[in-house]
Amino acid sequence: MKLFKQAALLLMLPCTVQTAMAQGNHQWKEASSGGYTYKYVTDDPMKARFYTLKNGLTVILSVNKKDPRIQTLIGTRAGSNNDPKDHTGLAHYLEHLLFKGTQQYGSLNWAKEKPYIDQIEKLYDKYNKTTGADARKAVYHEIDSISGIAAKFAIANEYDKMMTSMGAQGTNAHTWVEETIYEEDIPSNAIDKYLTVQAERFKDPVFRLFHTELEAVYEEKNRGLDNDGRKVYETMLAALFPTHNYGQQSTIGTVEHLKNPNLKVIRDFYNAYYVPNNMAVVMAGDFDPDYVIKAIDQRFSYMKPKPVKEYKPAAEAPISAPVVKEVFGPDAESLDLAFRLPGALDTRSNLVLSVLSGILSNGKAGLIDLNINKQQKALNAEAQVMNLKDYSLLALSGKAKQGQTLEEVKALLLGQLEILKKGEFDETLVKAIVNNAKLGELQGLESNNTRATSIMDAFIKSRATNWAFDVAYIDDMSKVTKQQIVDYANRYFKDNYVLVYKRKGEDKSIEKVEKPAITPIEVNREAQSAFLQKIETMPATPVKPLWLDYEKDFQTAPLGNTQLMYVQNKDNGLFRLYYRFDMGTYSNKKLNLAASYLQFLSTDKYTSEQISKEFYNIACNFSISASGENTSITISGLQENFDKAVSLFEHILSNCKPDEAALAALKGRIQKGRADAKLSKKSIMSGVVNYAMYGAKNPFNNQLSQAELDAVSAKELTDLLHELPAYKHTVIYFGPKALADAAADIKKLHPLPAAFKEAPAAIAFHKAAPGQTQVLFADYDMVQTEVNWIGNSSTYDPAKTGIVSLFNNYFGGGMGSIVFQTIRESKALAYSTYAFYASPDKKAERYSAIAYVGSQADKMNDAIKGMNELLNEIPRSDKMLATAKESMKQEIETERITNDGIIFSYLAAQKLGLNTDIRKQVYESIDKMNFSDVKKFHDDNLAHKPYTYCIVASEKKINLDDLKKMGEVKKLTMEEIFGY
Structure with a gap:
């Protein structure tokens, strides 16, 4: 169980940690x-x-x-x-409301809507102060x-x-203990549209459609009440922080406070904290910074600073003895x-x-990795760090193997700390940690999301004043001594920890x-505000889509009796480097077991522990994964260690004992x-x-x-x-070496047989033909109810790809879709809902109509x-x-399939019987499709079908x-579901 999964985004970026040793090459300049x-x-x-703009x-x-x-x-x-003590969950409420619009958008007629919004605000204030079930019910x-009347004027x-119409992806937001962040991934040609919308969004938000939200x-x-991991997380924080809000105010809020919201208090929170000197705009990607800073300044100059x-x-009192809790x-x-x-x-x-x-747990060569996981002394164990502004946490977590108690796992974990405290570890591990941090930094620079998240995290913690230390982080790691x-x-x-048994x-x-x-x-689907129309008519420089040419965009070279794709x-x-085999678990169910087994094996030259250390020391990785049809x-x-990594892996595979x-x-x-899987609702x-399906x-x-x-x-x-x-098998290489050099190196390091062995016959799994409507039920102790609709349909036809994509975008593929608007926005029946027509990944396989609602059991x-x-x-x-x-057009125009993704795109196309980039066909079909096409598709493939x-x-x-x-109900047993 990952205790800090809510904080996972912050944990994966070592460059966001500030250090006290920055020096030399990393200096602030102007x-x-x-x-x-700047x-x-x-x-x-x-x-x-x-x-820093004039308004802060x-x-x-x-x-x-x-x-x-x-x-x-x-x-x-x-x-x-920052939530008021008597209104926890307020910052999170506000995050939701900042998607509801302003006086300029989200309304058919603000002048007519406003009196009802004001009345609703007063009624919530009254509701907040009303006691007695009947009296509260009357106010509600x-x-x-x-x-209901106000909604007639809302859009x-x-x-x-x-955001969808300008090609944005990943529209979302999150609230945590010290931050609220609003996220968009936009096309480069949508900068003006994006900034115009965001400047308006934060100018004077209207808290409309509040009771459904x-x-x-x-x-x-x-x-969350059904999520044992979240309950452990909140219990842990509450025990670690008996006075600090980290432990005393959960982000989602208490049940009592959630049932008693107050729009006036939410407005006060907005006015107090959503001010320019307390906010940051972070952008990472393809743009002209001179143009962007001027555009941001022009649009956000209306914001007025105020003291925050x-x-x-x-300060929390020291913990003097273990605090033990149970969930x-x-x-x-x-x-x-x-x-x-x-x-x-x-x-420092x-x-x-x-x-x-990293010495405790790095996934390969840490004390926990080698002494517990590698030796299989527990089901699994790990260590994590969570850095918050006022306090950091080090958490050790684990699960018991068969016949083992959690108390025994605790003793194993604390034993690794004792080894650490005695200094019984190799100091060269520090160098390896640094090398792997460099690897992580190179990988992170490829991602705009990683860049933006790193920078924003620095702003939240220190207003980015310590960015020089962040940049110097990896250099400074190497200076840490044993x-x-x-x-x-x-x-x-010491004995100053909190222990939570789940x-x-x-x-x-x-x-x-x-x-x-x-x-x-009402959701007023057809309505559009004048502001939206203005945004849609703003000019945007067209971006030309780029199609893959599978004959030119990657190269091949003969490699023994197979080929190298490059x-x-x-x-x-x-x-x-990949070795991609044409067989998987459908041919041999033991492949997965063998892949898992390899990590525990020694050779005549290396112990299992030494192998892990060797790979970690050279900042390289290997893995084996078996899917149904491929392994x-x-x-x-790092390419500088290519020969070492490949030769070491080849030795392991050939000589494991x-x-x-x-x-x-x-x-x-x-x-x-x-x-354990039989206890997981997700797995079930x-x-x-x-x-x-099958x-x-x-x-x-x-x-x-x-x-x-x-x-x-x-x-x-x-x-x-x-x-x-x-x-x-096919060999795939993505790296800095030229094709001829890469082929020569691989031929030298990866011996191939004169002729390949024939793979065992594979089991063929095919989606079931449509039958009668039925219900498959699994009993699970939870507050919520999870419902999936599955309807298998016709077999794959590449000519349908365009209409399938348009239908999914329109019907149930996002927050602006028909399904989301109806189920969540209009009827407030679920927090999460979607529906889409799922395409198969190989020809001759069936499509499936899939829908989902997660709701309270009584709904x-x-x-x-x-x-x-x-x-x-x-x-x-x-x-x-x-829209x-x-x-669809914007997404295809700005999508770039690069690196080894080109090869895997080709392999996926081959599996579907295609030899060209299907996106070109889809793009050219978009303008030709209309609602009658969507409706016909819906009626032919979803309406009144058996599910x-x-x-x-x-x-x-x-x-x-x-x-x-x-329909006929079949209650499934765990053995029927899992096969064991």
């Missing part, structure tokens, strides 16, 4: 260009420019010309830490009534429509153990902590947020992992969906039975690994009815269709008789 002065840090690989707004720009797109983030340094009924999702947040809270009250907590729920058992440490602003502490955490690490461990890691069992403390009575509202990396010194070996890393003890331990861990639903025997449950697993021998698996290169029947209405009758909105078409309802829910919270009204 420059001017285009009439604006600061920058010398030798910054992101070449970030830091501007921070703008940070990083140019990356690889693709004609830009990752944009607009952030404010305010999150759940009045809110519902007035909201739902107009923000999403504008409130219900969406209720759903989000209830989903920072959250200044009192109960249906998921598999686990434990998390965390220490409270100095915050991100203590740069966090530099040492970052290196120290003694510093040992001293740090002995100073901070136990299996009923959580009797869950208090669900009850659904209020909500009358469906694309050169002209950007950096990274390589990726892939991937070797990657059987180890019965390692296999026995692996089998035990697999059995425990299988048992995946199995039910596969059952619906029948009782399907790719999901194509697993070794317990008897088959028991019978597998160590020699059988090592023989399979030794023989693997003898089967037919299941209404949610199913609502989705069925849409599956049978598609509403018409010419404006939404035009969907424009979005299999896949339902995962608690029998205690739904009525099985309701399911029987939909």
Whole structure:
């Protein structure tokens, strides 16, 4: 279990940690260009420019010309830490409301809408102060009534429509303890449109359609109550921080506060924190920085600065003895153990902590990796760091293997800390950590999202004042000494931890947020504000789409009796080498087991532990993965170590020795992992969906039975690994070497047989032909109900690709789609919902219509009815269709398939029987399609068709008789779902 998965984005970017040792080549400098002065840090690989406008707004720009797109983030340094004590969850509420529009957009007639918005605000204030169930119900009924009238003047999702029409992707936002960030990925030619919308968005937001959005947040809270990982996370923070808001105010808010919102207090929060001197605009991608800074200044100059009250907590009292907590729920058992440490602003502490955490756990050669995971002493274990402004955390987590207690796992984890404190580790590991950090930095520079997120994180924590330290981070890591690490461990890691046991069992403390009575509202799909029309008519320089030419965009060369497929990396010194075999688990179910087994094996030259160290020391990786029809070996890393990495892997594959003890331990861990999978609602639903698509025997449950697993021998698996290169495979290289040189190196390092062995016959899995409507049900103890619709359809036809794409964009592919607007915006029946027509990945396979609603159990029947209405009758909105078409064009125009993606695009096309880039055909068809085409497609392929309802829910919270009204009900056992 990953304790800090909510913070995963912040954890993956080591360059965001500030250090106290920056020096030498990384200095702040000042420059001017285009009439604006900016600061920058010398030798910054992101070449970030830091501007402060006259009103205090921070703008940070990083140019990356690889693709004609830009990752944009607009952030404010305010999150759940800043929520009023009596209105937790408020910052998160506000985040949702900033998608609802302003006086200029989102409204048919603001003058007529405003009186009702004002009335609703007063009613919520009254509701907030009203006690007594009947009295509150009466006030809410009045809110519902007035909201219905106000909604007649609202245009739902107009923000999403504008962003979609300009080709934006990834429209989203998130709130966390110290931040609220608004995210868009836009085409490079949409800068003016984007900035005009965002400047208006933050000028004077209108909190319209609040009561349906409130219900969406209720759903989000209830989903969290079903998430054991989130419960562990919140329990951990509450124990670590008995006074600080990190632990005392969850981002989503308490049930009591969620049920008592106050729009006036939300407005006060907005006025206090959404001010220019507390906000930043970050952009990373393809643009002219001189043009962009001027455009931002012109549009955001209306913002007026004001003093911002920072959250200044009192220091937490030291933890003097272990604090032990328990969390109960249906998921598999686990434990998390965390220490409270100095915050991100203590740069020296966090530099040492970052290196120290790598010594504990780096995925390959850390103490936990080698002493626990490599030796299979637990199901799995890891260490993570979370850097927050006021405090950082080091968390150790693990799951027990079969026959093991969580207390025994705890002892193993604490034992690694004792080894650390005694200094019983190789100091050369620090150098390896630095080399792998350099590898991560090179990989991160390829991504606009990584660049923007790194920069925004620095702004949130320190207003980016320490960016010079961030840039120097990797250099400074190499200066950390073994003694510093040992001293740090002995100073901070004592009996001063919080321990949370996640136990299996009923959580009797869950208090669900009850659904209020909500009358469906108007969504005015066809309406458009004058502001939207203005945005759509703004000029944008056309971007010419680029099609792949599979005869020119990659090269091939003979390689023994196979071929090398090649694309050169002209950007950096990274390589990726693949051996792609034409067989997978459909041919041999033991391939996955063999792939997992390899990591625990030694050779006549290296122990298993030494192999992990060797790869980590040269900043390279290898992996084997087996899908149904293919097996892939991937070797990657720094090109300077290519020969070492490939020759080492070839040695391992050819010389790995059987180890019965390692296999026995692996089998035990697999059995425990299988048992845990049966406790995961996500895994259960995946199995039910596969059952619906393919029948009782399907790719999901194509697993070794317990008897088959028991019978597998160590020699059988090592023989399979030794023989693997003898089967037919293609070699793929992406790296800086020229084709002839790469081919010569690979031929030297990767011996090939004179003739390939014939692969075992593969099991053929085909989607079931459409039959009768039925219900597949799996019982799971949770508050929510998960429902998937599965309807298999006709076989693949490339001529349908354009209409399939348009239908998905229009009908159910995003927040501006028909499904989302109806199910969530109008009827408030779900937090998450979608529907789409899924294309197969190979010719002669069937399409599938797939729909989903995740709702409260007591709304299941209404949610199913609502989705069925849409599956049978598609509403018409010419404006939404035009937006969907424009979005498709923009997406294709700005999409660039590069690097080894070119080769994998070709291989995917081959599988479908294609020899050209299908996107060209789709692009040329967009303008020719109209609503009658979409409706005909819907009627022919979705309307009044038989569906299999896949339902995962608690029998205690739904009525099985309701399911029987939909079709024949089959309650699946875990063995039927999982195959073991």
